Amino acid sequence: MMSFPLLSVMIAVPLVAAAVALFTNATNARWIALIATLVDFALGIALWANYDIGGAQWQFVESAPLFGKFAWALGIDGIALMLIMLSVFLMPICILASWEAIEKRVPEYMAAFLLMESLMVGVFAAQDLFLFYIFFEAGLIPMYLIIGIWGGVNRIYASYKFFLYTLLGSVLMLIAMMWMAQQAGSSDIPTLMNYDFPVHAQSLLFLAFFASFAVKMPMWPVHTWLPDAHVQAPTAGSVILAGVLLKMGGYGLLRFSLPMFPEASAEFVPLVMGLSLVAVVYTSLVALVQSDMKKLIAYSSVAHMAFVTIGLFAFNRQGIEGALVVMLSHGLVAAALFLCVGVIYDRLHTREIARYGGLATNMPKYALFFLLFTMASIGLPGTSGFVGEFLSLIGAYEANSWVAFVATTGIILGAAYMLYLYRRVAYGELDKVDVAAMPDMNKREWLIMAPIAAVVLWMGVYPESFIAPMRADVGVLLARIERANPPGDAQLKKGAAKPVVAAEHAPEAAHGEGQH
Amino acid sequence: MSYVESLTLTLPELVLTIGALVLLLVAGWAGDKATRAISWASVLLLFVAGLTLNCGQGVAFGGQYQADAFAAFSKVLIYFAAGASILIAPRFFQLADGSHVGLRAEYPILILLACVGMGMMVSAGDMMSLYVGLELNSLAAYVLASFMRSDSRSAEAGLKYFVLGALASGILLYGISLVYGFTGTTSFAGIAKAYGEGMSMGKLFGLVFVFSGLAFKVSAVPFHMWTPDVYEGAPTPVTTFFASAPKVAAMGMGVRLAVEAMGSAADQWQQIVIFAALASTVLGGVAAINQTNIKRLLAYSSINNVGFALIGLAAGTKEGIAAVLTYLAVYVVMTIGSFVCVLQMRDAEGRPVENISALAGLSRSRPGLAAAFAVFMFSLAGIPPLFGFWPKFLVFDAAVAVGLLPLAAVGIATSVIGAFYYIKVVKIIYFDEPASDAMIPASTLVETGLMTATALAVSPLGYLAIPILATLSGRAAGALF
Numbered sequence: 001m002m003s004f005p006l007l008s009v010m011i012a013v014p015l016v017a018a019a020v021a022l023f024t025n026a027t028n029a030r031w032i033a034l035i036a037t038l039v040d041f042a043l044g045i046a047l048w049a050n051y052d053i054g055g056a057q058w059q060f061v062e063s064a065p066l067f068g069k070f071a072w073a074l075g076i077d078g079i080a081l082m083l084i085m086l087s088v089f090l091m092p093i094c095i096l097a098s099w100e101a102i103e104k105r106v107p108e109y110m111a112a113f114l115l116m117e118s119l120m121v122g123v124f125a126a127q128d129l130f131l132f133y134i135f136f137e138a139g140l141i142p143m144y145l146i147i148g149i150w151g152g153v154n155r156i157y158a159s160y161k162f163f164l165y166t167l168l169g170s171v172l173m174l175i176a177m178m179w180m181a182q183q184a185g186s187s188d189i190p191t192l193m194n195y196d197f198p199v200h201a202q203s204l205l206f207l208a209f210f211a212s213f214a215v216k217m218p219m220w221p222v223h224t225w226l227p228d229a230h231v232q233a234p235t236a237g238s239v240i241l242a243g244v245l246l247k248m249g250g251y252g253l254l255r256f257s258l259p260m261f262p263e264a265s266a267e268f269v270p271l272v273m274g275l276s277l278v279a280v281v282y283t284s285l286v287a288l289v290q291s292d293m294k295k296l297i298a299y300s301s302v303a304h305m306a307f308v309t310i311g312l313f314a315f316n317r318q319g320i321e322g323a324l325v326v327m328l329s330h331g332l333v334a335a336a337l338f339l340c341v342g343v344i345y346d347r348l349h350t351r352e353i354a355r356y357g358g359l360a361t362n363m364p365k366y367a368l369f370f371l372l373f374t375m376a377s378i379g380l381p382g383t384s385g386f387v388g389e390f391l392s393l394i395g396a397y398e399a400n401s402w403v404a405f406v407a408t409t410g411i412i413l414g415a416a417y418m419l420y421l422y423r424r425v426a427y428g429e430l431d432k433v434d435v436a437a438m439p440d441m442n443k444r445e446w447l448i449m450a451p452i453a454a455v456v457l458w459m460g461v462y463p464e465s466f467i468a469p470m471r472a473d474v475g476v477l478l479a480r481i482e483r484a485n486p487p488g489d490a491q492l493k494k495g496a497a498k499p500v501v502a503a504e505h506a507p508e509a510a511h512g513e514g515q516h
Numbered sequence: 517m518s519y520v521e522s523l524t525l526t527l528p529e530l531v532l533t534i535g536a537l538v539l540l541l542v543a544g545w546a547g548d549k550a551t552r553a554i555s556w557a558s559v560l561l562l563f564v565a566g567l568t569l570n571c572g573q574g575v576a577f578g579g580q581y582q583a584d585a586f587a588a589f590s591k592v593l594i595y596f597a598a599g600a601s602i603l604i605a606p607r608f609f610q611l612a613d614g615s616h617v618g619l620r621a622e623y624p625i626l627i628l629l630a631c632v633g634m635g636m637m638v639s640a641g642d643m644m645s646l647y648v649g650l651e652l653n654s655l656a657a658y659v660l661a662s663f664m665r666s667d668s669r670s671a672e673a674g675l676k677y678f679v680l681g682a683l684a685s686g687i688l689l690y691g692i693s694l695v696y697g698f699t700g701t702t703s704f705a706g707i708a709k710a711y712g713e714g715m716s717m718g719k720l721f722g723l724v725f726v727f728s729g730l731a732f733k734v735s736a737v738p739f740h741m742w743t744p745d746v747y748e749g750a751p752t753p754v755t756t757f758f759a760s761a762p763k764v765a766a767m768g769m770g771v772r773l774a775v776e777a778m779g780s781a782a783d784q785w786q787q788i789v790i791f792a793a794l795a796s797t798v799l800g801g802v803a804a805i806n807q808t809n810i811k812r813l814l815a816y817s818s819i820n821n822v823g824f825a826l827i828g829l830a831a832g833t834k835e836g837i838a839a840v841l842t843y844l845a846v847y848v849v850m851t852i853g854s855f856v857c858v859l860q861m862r863d864a865e866g867r868p869v870e871n872i873s874a875l876a877g878l879s880r881s882r883p884g885l886a887a888a889f890a891v892f893m894f895s896l897a898g899i900p901p902l903f904g905f906w907p908k909f910l911v912f913d914a915a916v917a918v919g920l921l922p923l924a925a926v927g928i929a930t931s932v933i934g935a936f937y938y939i940k941v942v943k944i945i946y947f948d949e950p951a952s953d954a955m956i957p958a959s960t961l962v963e964t965g966l967m968t969a970t971a972l973a974v975s976p977l978g979y980l981a982i983p984i985l986a987t988l989s990g991r992a993a994g995a996l997f
Contacts, residue, residue, distance in 0.1 A: 068982040069913075108879075130909070134900040141894055144939065148947040156947055160939065167899070167935055171928040174909070178916040178924075 005062050006050075007074040007125045010043050010088070011118045018114035026106035030099060033110035037091040040117060044088035051081050053469050057476060058127070058190055070130035070187050078469035079254065079324060080124040083247055086331045087120040089455070090243045094236035096448050097339055101235060101346050102150060109150060112142040113236065120244050124251065129177050129187040133170075136248060140166055143237070143245070151232040158225075158232035165225040169215030176208035180260070193259040193480070202264035209257050210268070217249030219309060220279035223302045230298035231351070235342030238294060242301050243335035250308045250327050254320070258312065259477055262484035265313065269486055272313045273403050279306035280410030287417040293341045293351045296421055297334060300377065303410055304330045310407055311392030315485045319395020320474050321467055326388030328466060329376070329459060333385055336373040336452040340366070343445050344425075347438045353421065358430030363440045367426045369449045374422045376456050378415045384459035399488040522576035525583040527568040528591060529635045535561040536628040543621035551621045555602050558624035562595040562602075562631065573995075575641060579703050582641040589841055589992035590638040590768035593848050597760035598631050600852045603962050604859055605753035609664070611866035623663060627757060630656035634765035638772065643692045643702040646769060650688070650733070653762060654681050660757065661750045673749025680732075680742040688729025694722030704777040712780040723781055726773065727788045733766035736826060737795035740819045744807075747815035752868060755811055756855035759818050760848045767822070767844055771829055771837055775996045782832050789830040790923055794930065796823025801933030805940075809870045810858050813937065814851070817896055820934045821847050824898075827927050828911035831918045837993035839910035842985055846907045846974065853970030854892040856963055860885055872941065877950025888971040890942045895974040897938035898931055903978030 017036030021029040051059060061075035076084065094113060102109050119142070122135035140163055148159035181187040184195045197205060215222045226246075230238045258265050280303050287299035304326060311323030343366060344359070345351055360367040376383035379390070389411060397404035430436050441449070459466055523530065539554050539561075546553075569588040576583065602624045609619040629652065636649025658681065662674025696702050698718035699710035711719060732739035747755045774785055800820025807813040825847070828839035860882075861869045879886035895904030908931065915924040973981075 066982075067979050068986045069910075105879075108883075134905070137899060137905075138901040141899060144942075145946060148943060156943060159943070159947070160936070163939055164932060164936060168929070168932045171932060172925060175912060175916060175921065175924045175928055178909075178913045179921070182913075182917055 005074075006043060006047055007060050007076065007121070008062060008072075010040055010047070010084070010121050011074075011125070013040050013043070014091075014114040014117040014121075018111040018118075021107050021114060022111045024107055029107040029110040030095070033095045033114055034092060036114060037088070037095050037117065040121075041088045041092055044085050047076075048081060048085060048469075051076075051078070051469060053078070054472055057473065060125075061127070063127070070128045073127040073131060073188065074122075074125040075127040075190075076125055077473045078471070079251070079473050081469055082324070082328055082466060083124045083244075083251055084121055086247070086328055087117065087124070087244045089451075090239060090331070090335055091117045093335070093339070093448050093452065094239050096444055097239065097342055098234065098236040099444060101342065105149060109146070112146050113240070116142045116146075116240060120240075120248075123248055127189045129181055129189060129192065132189065133174055133177060136252075137167070137170060139245065139248075143241070146237045147229055147233045150234040150237070153232075154228070155232040158228040161225045162229040165222070166215055169222070170212040172208040173212040176205045180205065189255065193255075195260070197261060199263045202261040203267060206257055206261045206264035206268060209252065209261075210272075213249040213252040213257065214275075215249075216252065217246060217305045217309065218302060219249075219275050219306065220282060220302065221275075223279070223283065226302060227295050227298040230301075230338075231292060231294045235338060235345065238298075238338040238342075239335040242297070242338060243331040246301060246305055247327050247331055250305065250312065250323065253309070253312055254323075254477070259480045262481040265481065266315070266484040266486045269313050269315075269399075272309050273400065276306040276309045276313075277403060277406045279303060280310075280407050281413065284410055284413035284417060288413065288420065290417075291353055293353055293421065293425070294338065295351075296353070296417060297337045297341065300414065300417065301330065301334050303414060304334070304377075306410070307389055307392050307407065310396050310403060311388075314392070314395035314399040314403075315478075315481060316395050316398050317474060317478055318391045318398065320477065321470065322388050322391025322393070322395050324388075324470055324474070325384070325459070325463060325466065326392055329384035329388045329456070332452050332456050332459070333373055333376045333383075336369075336449065336456070337377060339448055339452070340370045340373060343441060344438065348434060353424050355432065356425045356435055357428040357432065358426070358435065359438070360426040361430045362436055363438060366441050366445075369441075369453060370426060371422065372453055372456070374418045376460070378418050379411055382457070382460045384456045384463070386460060387463045399486075401489055521574070522581070524571055525574055525576040526581055526639075527571045528565040529632050529639075531565045531568055532561060532628050532632045532635070535564075536625050536632070539628070540622075540625050543625060546621070548619075548621050551619050551623075552606065554621050555606065555619075555624045558602050558628050559599045561628060562599045565631075565635075566592055566595045577645075579705060580642045580645040581636070581639050583639060584992075584995040585988075586768070586772065586841075586992040586995040587635075587639040589988060590764055590844075591635055593764045593845055594631060594634045594638070594761045597764065597848050597852060598627050598757065600856075600966060601753050601757035601761070602627055604756065604856060604966065605751075607960055607963070608751060608753050608859055608868070611862065611868075620663075623660070626656045626660050626663075630660070630757075631761070634761060637765045638768035640769065640772070641704050641776075643696065643704075643707075646773070647685075647689060647692060650769070651685065653765060654685065657681075657758065657762060660754045661746055663754055664751050667749075667751075669749040670751060671749075673746045676742055676749070677746045684729050684732030684739065687725055687732065691722050691725025691727075691729055694718060694725060696722075698722060704773070707777040708779060711778055715781060715784065719781070720784060723778060723784055724788065726778075727770075727785055730766065730770040730773070731788075731792050734763060734770060734822050734826075735819055736792040736822050737799045737819065738792075740796065740799065743819055744812045744815040747818075748809055748811045748870075752811065752855060752859050755814075756852060756859075759814065759851045759855065763818065763822065764844045764848060767825060767840065771840055772996060774829060775832070775837065786830055786832060789826050790920075793823045793826035793830055794923070794926060796820065796826065797927055797930040798823075798933065801930055801936070804934070804937045807937070808872055810861070810872050810875070810941075811870055813872065813941070814854060814858070817934070817938075818851065821896065824908055824911055824927065824931070827923060828914050830923060831911070831914040831920060833914060833918055834990070834993045834997050835917060836911070836914035837996060838986070838989040839907065839914045841989040841992050842910050843907035845985065845989070846903055846978075849970050849973050850892055850895050850904055853888065853967060853974065854896065856967045856970070857885060857889045857892060859963060860967075872944055875941065875944050876948035878945045880950050885967070886945045888967050889945055891971050891975060893938040893941045897935040899935065901976040901979075903974040903976070906979065906982065 021032045058075040063073040065071045119139045126132035144163045283299045283302040290296035308323045311319040376385045379385035633653030640646035658678040661677045664670040735743040804816035825843040828836045895902035898908040
């Protein structure tokens, strides 16, 4: 255990910077925000560097019983570490992306983002149930302001919808948390993760948590706030929303639903899988017909997050690790795609796909980055998208081949809508005068895109760096949920007359599915 | 128990009564010139009365009056709210009607007298002292509601409050008479004994009427109708007072009555309280949505909040009562803060503006005020990390602990309805373009100080006060069991 409270410092740095930024002028606020987020990123690197892979499950543990009924308890495992890294990595990029795009009320904007950063780190680091809830819910306030003040034309509606949808989703979770804390006599998350709740209560508890995380994820059919919020939010707001906030849903399922209610999770596998499959197919089809770039990417987010739930509820190592990599990868890729939209939106001030075309001619560098992220979103081997989706589909196949079959069509549809988007924006005739006059990326935009591109390729080529810290934690989770693991259809066949043949077929077939 | 001991225990009320009478004489001779001095003297008296709460605990005057931790906790809140209402008044009345006549000297004195009544309410150990305390408070409050004589809305508010308040007193008194008739006593201890022996139709009717009267005083649905009209019509400092101190007193009185006198009939009153709680949270949420007047909006907000506090009472446990007390403490701070913000809403001539739309773009013209306003709104809505979340947490936690899961689940879901109009106010302040009739930046040191202090108290910093608050409210609640 470290004596230096690194996690508290990582939460405090943006908070202090937010308070300072609020009282300065625009230029200073920008620089304060950038420096603070970079400092936090540096602290994040220190966190990763000092994280002992294969060491204790919970590291950097801090606990101060400050608040009576709950404690200021922080600590991370490998999964939380990776998600914290994702948050602190994206934040400086967000600040840079808003450098010129945000002109009015800059100090408040930067303060809202910095506040958001502390809350995000807090969510992933919290080790107390109620501390988690406070961080989780508190994110509503800055995001509400970000969408409402700096958003697009229909921002008011979007901000209301975002706020009320997510609030309604999570209030029941609070009641469930209270019941759990009273039942177990502790609000300590690691304790609760090993507490066996009575099976009959688990179903209700699971549903209460699921309501919150499904909205946050978002899962079909409670995803409708997402396209509105994404479209209306400023670029950096969309980046944070897609990059980190959606991951809170997946993180919640992983941290609470699966280990705390294993039996109920198994019981609700058909529900989760059903909703995820609808999401994969339906939202992909919806994405195909969008005329608004941000909306298209928003729907693609819903489809991608469905791969997370499919992987998580596959109840096996490949599925869960795959889900985690999809979360990280989607965090980078969706963020990058929103930044790509932001780059051209800043020039033409429209998100209408039909207004663009032929950008590959006059913005070749931009087109290259956009292509890379498009391919990563499709899941081309060599990019981060491939690793996650492939693993999560293998996991799904092991659990249920029909799920894997339907989910795989999502990859094909994903390729369809992303390539169609790319064709309409980057290829074709450069026949619009204002589009032709758009300059290629400037230095600042390079600075935004290049790091994400590098990490996307890194994760695609050598995912071990990212999976290694999480491996032991996935193992712990698997050991915890093994007793409830529902029998998959593939395993059923294993018990049949020709076990050797069946065992040989399964990996081959899974491999074949994944390559589509 | 000797007379002297009894007098020692009632020292807070004595200080306030004698002080108020002396100040009344001063006001009679010196006139309105002395308003400022009398105001400060009144605040000082409230402070002294607060200090004398330490003078020991016990039962005085043969069980009529009880000085215990519960009463002390409630009285601290009442005195704080009353003091704040006195301090914010002078400038409002100076500017309100344009004639610059200023505040009349009776205002702080009436508040002091109301405080005596409220102190009796939370300390009562007998139906008679309870009723006398209630009436002393109410009579002062009726006058306060119509304190701006030149304003017809204020007069209307006073009249409405009087008529409906008299009706409520009648209902309560009728209930008390039934209880007396069927139990043969008016003392809480005796009533508790009689209710412990079993329920009869007469006792049940008495209980229902008494709780109806109480619901009226805390403005819980379905006895809430007077609240928006009175809040809107009364001068803003008076509204601040109504929304804070009497709420605490009435809630404290209700809690004491429910637990001490009728504790053994908990199954009966629990149904009433649960209905009132849920109906208040729903109506307080829904009816506020279309309000255009900020004071009416806050009136519905107070109905909404009372509903949540009642959930703690519905739980009926020591934790539940402690949660109610914590709720009241935080609620008083939030309410005073938001009304001080409302006081800042003035047009170019300094006349008060009450239209919510006038807040448009406030974040541009007065960022500090806008931030404070937003903090109070999010806090009233109970959104973490603001401190308004914590009392809501406690009442639901208490309800969950006794297995009232459906109540907790429905109750917390209704908080989302309320959240809608709170964030609507934030939307108007932060998202809308500035209104043409911009408000003039003018606030006194007292108002700014009060606003800052209350905003900081409900900010996340408030969480650091949880251990202290938990100890105090736990001790206070323990005094009833």
